[in-house]
Amino acid sequence: MKVKCPTIFLFLSPQVHIEHMKHLEAIGKYFIMVWEVFKKPTKWPIMRSLILKEIDELIYGSMGIIIFISFFIGGVVTIQTALNLNSPLLPKSLIGFATRQSVILEFAPTFTSIIMAGKVGSYITSSIGTMRVTEQIDALEVMGVNSLNYLVFPKIIATLMYPFAVAISMFVGILGGWIAAVFGGYAPSGEFIKGLQLDFDSFHVTYAFIKSVVFAFVIATVPSYHGFYMRGGALEVGKASTTSFVWTSVVIIITNYILTQLLLG
Amino acid sequence: MIEVEDVHKSFGSNHVLKGISTVFEKGKTNLIIGQSGSGKTVFLKCLLGLFEPDEGQICYNGQYYSELSTNERRDLRQEMGMVFQGSALFDSMTVEGNVMFPLDMFTKQSKSEMQDRVDFVLKRVNLIDAHKRYPSEISGGMQKRVAIARAIVMNPKYLFCDEPNSGLDPKTAILIDNLIQEITQEYDITTIINTHDMNSVMEIGEKIIFLKNGYKEWEGTNKEIFKTDNEAVTDFVYSSELFKKVRQMYIEERN
Numbered sequence: 001m002k003v004k005c006p007t008i009f010l011f012l013s014p015q016v017h018i019e020h021m022k023h024l025e026a027i028g029k030y031f032i033m034v035w036e037v038f039k040k041p042t043k044w045p046i047m048r049s050l051i052l053k054e055i056d057e058l059i060y061g062s063m064g065i066i067i068f069i070s071f072f073i074g075g076v077v078t079i080q081t082a083l084n085l086n087s088p089l090l091p092k093s094l095i096g097f098a099t100r101q102s103v104i105l106e107f108a109p110t111f112t113s114i115i116m117a118g119k120v121g122s123y124i125t126s127s128i129g130t131m132r133v134t135e136q137i138d139a140l141e142v143m144g145v146n147s148l149n150y151l152v153f154p155k156i157i158a159t160l161m162y163p164f165a166v167a168i169s170m171f172v173g174i175l176g177g178w179i180a181a182v183f184g185g186y187a188p189s190g191e192f193i194k195g196l197q198l199d200f201d202s203f204h205v206t207y208a209f210i211k212s213v214v215f216a217f218v219i220a221t222v223p224s225y226h227g228f229y230m231r232g233g234a235l236e237v238g239k240a241s242t243t244s245f246v247w248t249s250v251v252i253i254i255t256n257y258i259l260t261q262l263l264l265g
Numbered sequence: 266m267i268e269v270e271d272v273h274k275s276f277g278s279n280h281v282l283k284g285i286s287t288v289f290e291k292g293k294t295n296l297i298i299g300q301s302g303s304g305k306t307v308f309l310k311c312l313l314g315l316f317e318p319d320e321g322q323i324c325y326n327g328q329y330y331s332e333l334s335t336n337e338r339r340d341l342r343q344e345m346g347m348v349f350q351g352s353a354l355f356d357s358m359t360v361e362g363n364v365m366f367p368l369d370m371f372t373k374q375s376k377s378e379m380q381d382r383v384d385f386v387l388k389r390v391n392l393i394d395a396h397k398r399y400p401s402e403i404s405g406g407m408q409k410r411v412a413i414a415r416a417i418v419m420n421p422k423y424l425f426c427d428e429p430n431s432g433l434d435p436k437t438a439i440l441i442d443n444l445i446q447e448i449t450q451e452y453d454i455t456t457i458i459n460t461h462d463m464n465s466v467m468e469i470g471e472k473i474i475f476l477k478n479g480y481k482e483w484e485g486t487n488k489e490i491f492k493t494d495n496e497a498v499t500d501f502v503y504s505s506e507l508f509k510k511v512r513q514m515y516i517e518e519r520n
Contacts, residue, residue: 130356
């Protein structure tokens with residue numbers, strides 16, 4: 001049967017057309033995978049222990065790097081803002097204000113998520129991919145276990161804890177900014193804290209948490225997709241991890257734009 | 266018993282299985298042999314229910330797989346044990362955890378009942394002191410034994426093995442073959458082994474099916490394979506000088 005080419009792709013060369021169709025197929029396969037994750041659930045006592053293990057691996061295990069990065073990013077934002085506010089007419093409290101806005105709105109939820117896509121995403125892809133290569137996923141399926149539910153569902157639930165990590169990132173980022181401002185001589189402590197409190201809108205925190213929940217779902221599912229459907233050997237596991245990081249970052253950045261437009265635009 | 270009736274399977278334009286019919290009997294070790302690309306793995310996956318045949322039927326103790334509901338298929342899966350080529354043990358679990366996994370997943374047994382069953386099957390496959398060790402800490406032969414223990418822990422009616430002695434030294438390979446045969450007879454299960462190993466063919470092949478280019482080229486026992494004139498079978502089985510001599514001696518002895 002001859003398949004009619006969608007009009008939108010008619011102007012493309014055959015190779016580009018095939019490439020686009022592959023991407024569309026992958027997107028469809030991803031959503032089918034997500035649907036399958038929630039079917040035929042694993043026994044609760046087993047699932048509970050899997051969820052706790054994943055919280056430990058994915059969230060608790062990432063806290064060190066999140067705290068480290070947030071502290072220094074907060075400091076850098078403060079220094080750069082201070083260095084760009086040259087006019088004596090501008091109050092020093094703006095340094096605190098800019099740091100708060102940058103950290104809460106963007107750096108804590110988005111920048112941390114990109115870091116998590118690298119750290120957690122590669123771990124998810126390589127662990128599931130290795131299970132695929134060594135036939136452990138086939139073993140689960142032969143036993144009658146819904147392997148997607150068993151492997152991916154605990155990761156989705158564990159990453160729901162991610163907003164807590166983002167909250168810590170916000171606090172540490174602002175703390176880093178305060179230390180950089182006060183000890184670097186860019187702004188007195190009182191001015192910086194005054195700036196932190198200036199025109200505070202609590203919806204900005206809500207917005208950051210909504211974003212972090214969506215990013216958490218992306219971080220759990222996109223790398224799982226790349227690991228679960230990979231084919232080949234050890235080399236392909238490595239390649240799948242890299243591809244997974246690229247696509248997770250792309251999805252996070254696009255989702256970030258859409259959510260910002262929807263929630264703040 | 267598993268009855269296979271005219272099974273066909275294709276992937277796109279690639280017609281892999283071309284009308285295979287046979288019967289795998291209960292309490293016997295049934296072997297599927299053939300060159301790489303002959304359709305052995307696809308056939309085994311059809312028998313496991315991982316691939317659905319395009320045409321034909323597979324009947325498990327009188328139940329046609331295609332007529333079973335999703336729940337009945339799930340129940341049937343729990344009557345199957347599978348030993349994978351690379352053992353496919355869960356890296357994150359100890360030997361004990363691997364063997365306990367199906368019990369934990371599908372039964373309502375208490376912890377002590379499960380522990381007793383795990384101890385029993387591990388003892389049956391001659392693994393006494395490996396309970397708390399991880400798969401990476403044990404040898405290939407021990408991993409195969411753990412895989413067999415995991416496959417039989419649910420008292421399966423059907424045991425499938427995909428090249429169970431690949432990567433093992435000849436002595437361990439024979440031990441694994443003998444263990445599978447003993448278990449098959451002891452628990453009266455239908456065992457199907459996918460193999461390239463000619464020692465297994467000679468030692469435990471109570472029924473052998475030879476596949477070539479997706480067709481069933483020949484079937485018989487390990488005694489009959491010595492006598493067969495089928496050129497494809499003799500080319501494949503007696504490809505080494507050693508096996509040619511073994512066959513010659515066998516024929517001379519009988520004459």
